[in-house]
Structure formats: C-alpha cells, structure tokens
Amino acid sequence: MSANDPFARLPEAASFTVTSTTVTDGGTWSSAQFSGIFGVPGGKDVSPQLSWSGAPEDTKSYAVTVYDPDAPTGSGFWHWVVADIPATVTELPEGAGDDTGSGLPDGAFQLPNDARAARFIGAAPPAGHGPHRYFIVVHALDIESIGVAADATPAVLGFTMAGHILGRAVLTATAETPA
Numbered sequence: 015m016s017a018n019d020p021f022a023r024l025p026e027a028a029s030f031t032v033t034s035t036t037v038t039d040g041g042t043w044s045s046a047q048f049s050g051i052f053g054v055p056g057g058k059d060v061s062p063q064l065s066w067s068g069a070p071e072d073t074k075s076y077a078v079t080v081y082d083p084d085a086p087t088g089s090g091f092w093h094w095v096v097a098d099i100p101a102t103v104t105e106l107p108e109g110a111g112d113d114t115g116s117g118l119p120d121g122a123f124q125l126p127n128d129a130r131a132a133r134f135i136g137a138a139p140p141a142g143h144g145p146h147r148y149f150i151v152v153h154a155l156d157i158e159s160i161g162v163a164a165d166a167t168p169a170v171l172g173f174t175m176a177g178h179i180l181g182r183a184v185l186t187a188t189a190e191t192p193a
Contacts, residue, residue, distance in 0.1 A: 018083040018090070019083075020083045020149055021182070024176065024179075025179060027154075027181050027182040028070050028154075028180060028181040028182075029181065029182065029183065029184075030066060030067065030069045030070070030152075030183045031068050031183055032064055032150065032151075032152045032183035032184065033064075033066070034063050034064050034185060035063045035065075036062035036064075036108055037150075041188070042187065042189060042190075043136070043148065043188070043189045045057060045058065046060040046136075047059075047060060047061075047062060047137060047189075048136045048138065049135055049136035049138040050136070051129070051136070052135070052136075052138035054136065054137070057136050058136065059135055059136040060108060060109050060111075060134070060136070061080075061094055061110050061117075061134035063105075063106065063108035064078065064105065064106045064150065064185075066105070066183050067104060068183075069101075069152075069180070069181050070180040072156055073101045073156070073181065074155060074157055074158045075097075075098055075101055075158050075159065075160070076101070076103070076152055076153060076154055076155065077095070077098075077099065077153045077160065078095075078099065078106065078152050078153070079094065079095050079096075079149070079150075079151045079168065079171075079172075080093040080094040080095075080134070081149045081151070082147065082148050083149070084144075084145075084146040084147055087128075091127075093127055093128075093135050093148065094124070094127055094133075095125040095126075096110075096122055096123070096124050096125075097122065097123060097125060098159050099119060099122045100119055100120075100122070100158075101158075103119045106118070111133055112133060112134070113131075113133050115133070125162070125166055125167070125168060125171055126165060128168070137187075137189035138191070139189055139191050141191045141192065142192070142193030143190075143191070144190060145188050145189070145190040146188065146189050146190065147188055148187040148188065148189065149185075149186055150186070151183065153175055153181075153182055154182070155175060155178045155179060155180065156178050156180050157178045160174055160178065161174065
C-alpha cells in the first residue's frame with residue numbers, strides 16, 4: 015500500500031461524519047463490493063450504503079466519490095462518482111450505484127468511473143499487489159448543481175468541485191487479492 019494521500023494537495027475543508035452499514039472505517043469490503051465485472055469471484059459491484067451528518071450549514075449539494083489511490087496506474091482508480099445530490103439527502107441505500115442509479119435521489123447523477131461506466135465498479139486489486147485503500151468521500155458543496163457534463167471524468171468533477179467544497183466526510187475501506 016502506498017502512502018499516497020489523495021487529499022494532500024486539495025484545499026482544506028471542514029470535517030463531518032459518514033458511516034455505512036456495509037463497511038466500517040478501516041474495514042474490508044465484503045464480496046458484494048468486489049468487482050464481478052472485472053472477474054473477481056463472488057464480486058457483485060454493489061455500491062455501499064452511506065449515511066452522513068454534521069455537514070456545514072451552508073451546504074447546497076453533495077457529491078460522493080470512491081477512489082483507490084493504490085491502483086497500479088500512476089493515477090489511481092475512480093470506482094464511483096455521484097454529483098448533484100440535494101442538500102436535503104443524507105443517505106444512499108446499498109446498491110444505489112447500479113447501472114441505472116435506481117437508488118439515487120432526483121437530480122443526482124453518476125459520472126463514468128475509470129472503467130468508463132456510469133455506475134459503481136467494485137474492488138479488483140491485482141493478485142499479490144497488496145492491500146488497497148478505497149476512500150469513500152462525501153463532499154459538501156456550496157452550489158446546488160456542480161455544472162459538469164454527465165460524461166465528464168472524475169478528474170474534471172474534482173477540479174470543478176475544488177472551489178466549492180465546504181466539508182469532506184471520509185470513510186476508508188480496504189481490499190486485497192491474494193497472490
């Protein structure tokens with residue numbers, strides 16, 4: 015696992031709380047959060063349940079991202095990206111990140127991840143590569159709509175959000191595929 019901190023060069027933001035019934039902070043993904051799409055036995059590509067609280071008062075929307083900085087790509091791997099979650103929403107059910115975004119609130123949308131699929135793609139660390147960290151982040155934003163195209167990359171969303179982030183709630187999951 016690398017020491018890469020995906021937040022080291024981003025603007026500081028207030029902290030708030032994100033929890034999950036799917037995974038505990040620092041815990042290992044269950045098989046449902048591994049990637050069947052990428053051929054992991056038992057993987058189901060099911061997005062985690064998330065609940066958050068304590069976001070800054072002026073929050074007008076949220077974005078949710080799931081990112082693996084330990085992927086052997088030089089740029090990590092974005093597994094899930096959701097934008098324009100209304101400020102009144104503080105929970106996403108398990109499986110919200112399916113092909114249709116069926117569990118997402120009105121107005122929210124999924125951007126293509128690094129597999130170019132607008133959905134949650136589960137963990138698939140290469141066999142023997144060691145443990146990977148999956149940063150599950152809820153970003154509290156000062157704008158109702160972030161204004162990126164539905165086919166934008168996660169990097170474009172991150173760049174566009176940088177000046178609008180009021181707070182950040184982080185939960186980290188892990189996964190490893192033995193050699």
